[in-house]
Amino acid sequence: MAEIKLVDVSIRDGNQSLWGATGLNTAQILGIAGAMDRVGFHACDFTSSTTMAVAIRYFQNNPWERIKRMRAAMPRTPLQFITTGLRFVAWQQADPEFMRLAYRRLQMAGIRRFIVLDPMHDPDAVIEAARIIKEEGDADVMGALTFTLSDIHTDEFYADFAGKLAKSNHVDLFYLKDPSGLMSPDRVKTLAPAVKAAIGAKPLEVHAHCTIGYGPLTSLTAADLGIIDAVHVGVGPLGDGSSLPEATRMVANLREAGHTVNINDAALAEVKDYWTKLAKAEGLPPGKPQSFDASFLRHQIAGGVMTTTRRQLQELNLEHKFDEVVEETERVRAELGYPIMVTPFPQMVMSQALFNVIGTKRYGQVSDQVIRYVMGKFGRPTSPIDEEIRQIILDRPRVKELEKEPMFPAYKDLRKQFGEDMDDEEFLFRAVMPEEQVDAMLAAGRSRDSYTPEAAPIMKLLKDLAARPDAPDIAVERKGFRMALYKGAGIAS
Amino acid sequence: MRNNINTLFIANRGEIALRIIRTAKKLGLKTALGVSDADAGSRAAAEADHVARLGPAPSSQSYLNIEKVVAAAKEAGADAVHPGYGFLSENIKFARAVAEAGMVFVGPDPEALEAMGDKLKARAVAIEAGLPVVPGGEAETVEEAASIAGETGYPLLIKAVSGGGGRGMKRVDDEKDLKSQIGYAMSEAEAAFGDPRIYVERFIASGRHVEVQVIGDGTRAIHLGTRDCSIQRRFQKLVEEAPAPNIPDAKHRAIEDAAVKLAEHLHYKGAGTVEFLVDAETFDFFFLEMNARIQVEHPVTEEVTGVDIVEQQLLIADGAPLGYEQRDIEIQGAAIEVRINAEDPNADFRPSPGLVAKAEWPAGAGVRVDSHIRSGDNIPPTYDSLIGKLIVYGATREEAVARAAAALATLNVEGVKTTAPLHARIMDDARFKKGGVDTRFFEGLSAKGGANG
Numbered sequence: 001m002a003e004i005k006l007v008d009v010s011i012r013d014g015n016q017s018l019w020g021a022t023g024l025n026t027a028q029i030l031g032i033a034g035a036m037d038r039v040g041f042h043a044c045d046f047t048s049s050t051t052m053a054v055a056i057r058y059f060q061n062n063p064w065e066r067i068k069r070m071r072a073a074m075p076r077t078p079l080q081f082i083t084t085g086l087r088f089v090a091w092q093q094a095d096p097e098f099m100r101l102a103y104r105r106l107q108m109a110g111i112r113r114f115i116v117l118d119p120m121h122d123p124d125a126v127i128e129a130a131r132i133i134k135e136e137g138d139a140d141v142m143g144a145l146t147f148t149l150s151d152i153h154t155d156e157f158y159a160d161f162a163g164k165l166a167k168s169n170h171v172d173l174f175y176l177k178d179p180s181g182l183m184s185p186d187r188v189k190t191l192a193p194a195v196k197a198a199i200g201a202k203p204l205e206v207h208a209h210c211t212i213g214y215g216p217l218t219s220l221t222a223a224d225l226g227i228i229d230a231v232h233v234g235v236g237p238l239g240d241g242s243s244l245p246e247a248t249r250m251v252a253n254l255r256e257a258g259h260t261v262n263i264n265d266a267a268l269a270e271v272k273d274y275w276t277k278l279a280k281a282e283g284l285p286p287g288k289p290q291s292f293d294a295s296f297l298r299h300q301i302a303g304g305v306m307t308t309t310r311r312q313l314q315e316l317n318l319e320h321k322f323d324e325v326v327e328e329t330e331r332v333r334a335e336l337g338y339p340i341m342v343t344p345f346p347q348m349v350m351s352q353a354l355f356n357v358i359g360t361k362r363y364g365q366v367s368d369q370v371i372r373y374v375m376g377k378f379g380r381p382t383s384p385i386d387e388e389i390r391q392i393i394l395d396r397p398r399v400k401e402l403e404k405e406p407m408f409p410a411y412k413d414l415r416k417q418f419g420e421d422m423d424d425e426e427f428l429f430r431a432v433m434p435e436e437q438v439d440a441m442l443a444a445g446r447s448r449d450s451y452t453p454e455a456a457p458i459m460k461l462l463k464d465l466a467a468r469p470d471a472p473d474i475a476v477e478r479k480g481f482r483m484a485l486y487k488g489a490g491i492a493s
Numbered sequence: 494m495r496n497n498i499n500t501l502f503i504a505n506r507g508e509i510a511l512r513i514i515r516t517a518k519k520l521g522l523k524t525a526l527g528v529s530d531a532d533a534g535s536r537a538a539a540e541a542d543h544v545a546r547l548g549p550a551p552s553s554q555s556y557l558n559i560e561k562v563v564a565a566a567k568e569a570g571a572d573a574v575h576p577g578y579g580f581l582s583e584n585i586k587f588a589r590a591v592a593e594a595g596m597v598f599v600g601p602d603p604e605a606l607e608a609m610g611d612k613l614k615a616r617a618v619a620i621e622a623g624l625p626v627v628p629g630g631e632a633e634t635v636e637e638a639a640s641i642a643g644e645t646g647y648p649l650l651i652k653a654v655s656g657g658g659g660r661g662m663k664r665v666d667d668e669k670d671l672k673s674q675i676g677y678a679m680s681e682a683e684a685a686f687g688d689p690r691i692y693v694e695r696f697i698a699s700g701r702h703v704e705v706q707v708i709g710d711g712t713r714a715i716h717l718g719t720r721d722c723s724i725q726r727r728f729q730k731l732v733e734e735a736p737a738p739n740i741p742d743a744k745h746r747a748i749e750d751a752a753v754k755l756a757e758h759l760h761y762k763g764a765g766t767v768e769f770l771v772d773a774e775t776f777d778f779f780f781l782e783m784n785a786r787i788q789v790e791h792p793v794t795e796e797v798t799g800v801d802i803v804e805q806q807l808l809i810a811d812g813a814p815l816g817y818e819q820r821d822i823e824i825q826g827a828a829i830e831v832r833i834n835a836e837d838p839n840a841d842f843r844p845s846p847g848l849v850a851k852a853e854w855p856a857g858a859g860v861r862v863d864s865h866i867r868s869g870d871n872i873p874p875t876y877d878s879l880i881g882k883l884i885v886y887g888a889t890r891e892e893a894v895a896r897a898a899a900a901l902a903t904l905n906v907e908g909v910k911t912t913a914p915l916h917a918r919i920m921d922d923a924r925f926k927k928g929g930v931d932t933r934f935f936e937g938l939s940a941k942g943g944a945n946g
Contacts, residue, residue: 034519037520038520069799072800075816271521445826
């Protein structure tokens with residue numbers, strides 16, 4: 001029996017897991033911010049440099065404005081930013097001075113909580129990023145213990161990693177992050193206590209995706225251990241599926257188990273209702289409870305990557321080789337030192353497996369991403385790469401070319417390039433994004449601040465109608481209601 | 494940090510009641526509205542979760558009746574009361590009664606209301622906070638008057654302390670005329686009001702009404718930029734815009750800073766407006782008064798800042814700290830609000846209440862209408878004549894003016910006379926298009942165009 005807090009991942013992880021790049025814009029998020037704040041979430045998983053870039057690219061929404069207005073609308077709930085440490089939009093490791101500026105501006109805008117996730121579980125890399133964050137503000141830093149199944153990712157491995165981070169004053173709390181939903185209820189019973197023993201008084205949270213159905217049970221089992229501070233959830237259509245457990249059901253189950261969950265249930269119901277209506281209005285698929293899939297525990301490859309690979313094989317008339325590719329994926333992953341199966345690594349590992357199966361010899365063809373990985377451009381691999389494979393890959397002539405590949409430019413040079421007096425917020429995106437995308441975002445001006453799911457389909461219909469050259473004026477009239485669109489009136493643009 | 498406010502009582506009517514209900518709902522609050530018998534079928538009553546009857550139509554028996562309003566709010570289970578503007582919004586007794594009934598008054602503390610409630614007291618507090626006020630002072634003798642004139646400079650105005658409405662007012666352009674004019678003024682004042690005391694004040698020939706929106710949480714305060722409300726008729730604002738156009742940057746910043754200084758001096762909580770008289774030629778500015786409530790014209794500020802002022806009022810009333818830092822506030826573009834009143838601008842603005850046969854409001858990008866009136870609604874003769882506010886936004890002021898004109902051209906209200914045709918003339922006026930007109934603008938407005946201008 002414990003008090004369990006909730007961290008809501010709907011807007012960032014939930015949206016990304018279920019609705020991808022076509023997900024939420026600023027108006028849709030601001031439309032529910034006030035009610036979300038009343039629920040009493042411990043934190044709101046809000047953004048990352050990737051989702052900030054998506055806001056610019058797809059919606060011409062200013063991501064800085066999005067953070068600031070969200071913070072103003074929900075002052076009680078800390079907004080969370082997830083980072084792999086030293087990357088900002090671009091895949092390369094950025095100049096630490098550049099990251100320092102990014103972390104400063106993020107905290108100034110209103111980010112109160114950072115997740116630092118190093119895919120390689122390199123403690124030095126995490127502590128270094130945490131130190132820069134702490135030097136630029138007073139947000140909490142949460143260390144990610146990214147769960148995966150492999151011979152080396154044992155309870156001891158995670159306890160050892162967490163213990164190293166816990167010694168740093170810059171890391172305030174931890175979470176068991178299971179992005180692929182592989183953590184079983186049995187496993188969390190040994191893993192969580194091992195980690196808790198290593199981190200002492202620092203809080204521990206659980207983030208268990210529902211991909212193969214484990215999420216809700218693993219979260220509940222973890223809560224029962226009495227050492228977990230918070231469970232991560234998604235609300236309504238932004239829970240379940242490949243997202244986190246659905247909040248309303250999780251609250252009911254936690255209470256059923258005798259735990260205390262101090263949230264405003266009416267406010268939660270209202271938020272759920274909003275997302276449900278929005279999903280329906282926008283045609284976005286709600287997350288559904290998942291059937292258990294035992295094979296996933298073996299290959300750990302998410303559905304999207306599987307589908308792509310199957311399609312590629314079909315195109316080559318080699319569909320019968322699919323199982324062979326899956327098996328080869330497991331082998332490649334071991335040879336590459338067990339990268340965690342989180343983007344971009346599953347794509348990287350499986351495409352290498354595909355090359356190995358359909359090619360004339362293993363590693364006869366190697367993608368640039370794999371070469372970069374072996375060269376250490378993504379960081380220090382969790383366990384050593386198979387020496388023979390490493391040599392084969394590093395002997396490729398392409399290595400010489402990739403060595404010359406421009407790295408992330410020095411902060412000083414970027415400043416020179418964009419002008420010393422350019423506004424920091426603009427500079428951070430000019431440095432990493434195509435000019436025309438940033439221009440379009442700035443030209444679009446301020447985002448709208450509200451969204452009405454009920455009106456959205458009508459607005460879309462009218463917009464489509466208005467775009468037709470043969471429909472200059474449109475009026476919708478019924479008793480007590482009239483809405484008209486006039487072409488060329490200069491106000492309905 | 495938990496919420497204390499779950500149910501909000503709105504002690505107002507019309508467009509502002511609707512405006513408050515919408516933001517309250519967005520924040521996930523339950524809403525309760527007090528209505529007079531005349532407003533039982535209003536749009537706001539339809540949208541509120543709970544409606545309480547306050548009493549008969551006359552305000553004194555409904556919206557202005559403190560006991561009835563507080564009892565209705567209590568009865569509705571409200572945790573807080575939003576007073577809107579007008580009615581009881583700046584009534585200290587009401588604010589106290591709400592607090593005594595165990596509810597939160599959405600507005601500043603009674604101390605701040607008190608300090609700003611009386612013009613002379615407000616002037617004293619502003620001086621204490623270091624704000625410039627119109628130079629001047631009271632004089633009982635010719636010598637005292639001459640000494641004050643030394644501070645105000647020329648031209649100056651001599652007013653009777655007990656006077657009003659322009660009576661007993663004399664303008665003095667030159668020092669050599671001072672003595673004689675003071676003599677006249679004092680004897681006239683004595684004769685007219687039985688009180689010879691006079692007040693000597695700097696004369697500002699061409700003044701603009703510029704105000705600054707501030708928000709504070711009791712600890713710190715920020716401003717949301719300026720609004721210009723110089724276009725008035727008999728002290729009633731007709732057109733408002735943000736930001737105030739054509740004021741040099743340094744002066745603009747100084748005005749904003751002065752407003753924040755006053756808000757911080759008062760440990761101001763909530764939204765307020767600090768009003769200034771700005772000399773249209775020198776841009777010297779002087780504190781006039783502070784309105785301790787939401788203003789009719791707040792939407793123009795919302796449009797150029799992206800801040801929902803009612804949302805911030807409610808969050809601050811609920812104990813949350815200010816959600817913005819000053820550096821987060823960026824004024825983008827320009828916004829203009831025109832007040833659509835049910836009045837006949839061609840018949841000395843005679844009120845035109847009654848049935849609105851048709852109300853077709855413009856809509857579209859950059860157009861916002863805050864209105865409680867739809868086709869078939871009735872405008873009671875009991876209250877003020879505001880039936881809607883047309884607010885337009887443009888990336889530039891020129892764009893905003895053009896958009897306002899275009900929106901006014903599609904606006905169609907039938908059954909009652911409105912000020913819309915007058916606004917169309919204002920949008921077409923060369924002085925307004927240029928920007929930065931003074932408070933005498935209305936006197937010079939061409940009367941061209943007929944009833945529907």
